[in-house]
Amino acid sequence: MPVALKRKKKDGALYQRPPKIEASIEVLEPIEANARLSRFDGVAKKHSEYVPTEVLVHFLRGAWAKGERGEFEKIFRILLKRVDQSLRSAIWNSRIGSATDIRDEIVSRFVVLITKDCASQAGLLDFYEIHFDQAMVALRTSVLRKFKAIAGDMITVPLGSQEHDGREVSPEVEVALEAFLGGDPQKIDDPTFRLVLFSAIDRLPEDQKRVIGLLLQGVPIDAKDQDVMTIARILQCDERTVRNRRDRAYKALKAVLEKEAEL
Structure with a gap:
């Protein structure tokens, strides 16, 4: 059974992973670490054996908590690879700045968030285990606002940002x-x-x-x-x-x- 998340909603209820994510974690937990890592990388998103990114975040945090630094680093690289691929299809050169600068800022903030989560065990990445793409949209939007403010110009906010x-x-x-x-x-x-x-x-x-x-x-x-x-x-x-x-x-x-x- 996956470890429960720590963050709470406004009504006081604990965050809950979607059933699909819980089920995927349960299937992968008994598997040896190297075999599990091979499932994380090199599988197309549309393939039936594709492991959701929410699950990668779960095992990344688990590896750190157990002191498995080698496993943590391998999952970390796979996770950043997915983030980079996603950003390359979502962020382009614009009037507010170069795509490279914007993507680097987003990745930097994400890495800082991972670092803080590992250091505090306060559940900072809990929502990333529930809706990873939604969480990344919020992070992207925050960075785009910063670049927009610096440039003094306007930028299109990605669909799905609820803005x-x-x-x-x-x-x-x-x-x-x-x-x-x-x-x-x-x-x-x-x-x-x-x-x-x-x-x-x-x-x-x-x-x-x-x-x-x-x-x-x-x-x-x-x-x-x-x-x-x-x-x-x-x-x-x-x-x-x-x-x-x-x-x-x-x-x-x-x-x-x-x-x-x-x-």
Whole structure:
């Protein structure tokens, strides 16, 4: 049985891992450390044997608590590798700073958090054992705010941050959105409209939401320059597929927005 988490919710109840995470931990706990490590690395996320990152965090903390420094370092490297891969698909060069600087800051803060968690045993990483991606979104958002404040400029906040109402949209995206804004792209400045729009985006099918999310981060659909990261390259599909997904998303969003306008 996995060790219970320590942090508590506002109502006083202890944090609880999702059943899927608990079950994965229970399966892996009896396995010898090296065999378990081989399960952590080199398995594609869509593969049935992929181990959720929440589970890696659990065994990372456990290795430190048991004094297994060699195991800790190996899990630590695998964990940072996953974080780096995730950040490379989420953070791009922008007006507020270089992608490398921003990613380095995020990784640095995450490492500091791990260090503090190991030193204090206060449960600082508990939420990372529950919803790792959500926790990383919060961390990314915090770092982006810092860079935005330094640059004195605006940046698109990643989808999933729960901060839809304050989000800026680049001029390029405003042009793209005009297709379903009824010829009035200035609507995007209306806070109420923005809330409805981004809530609708969150309800899109995952393939369409990823395209819209990347558009909102200013990533181009396609480019002749092979060094330019594009939506087609990120999603590993052709440019026509991306545009079809975008058009389907626009159609769905337009229906939602037109229905809202009738209320």
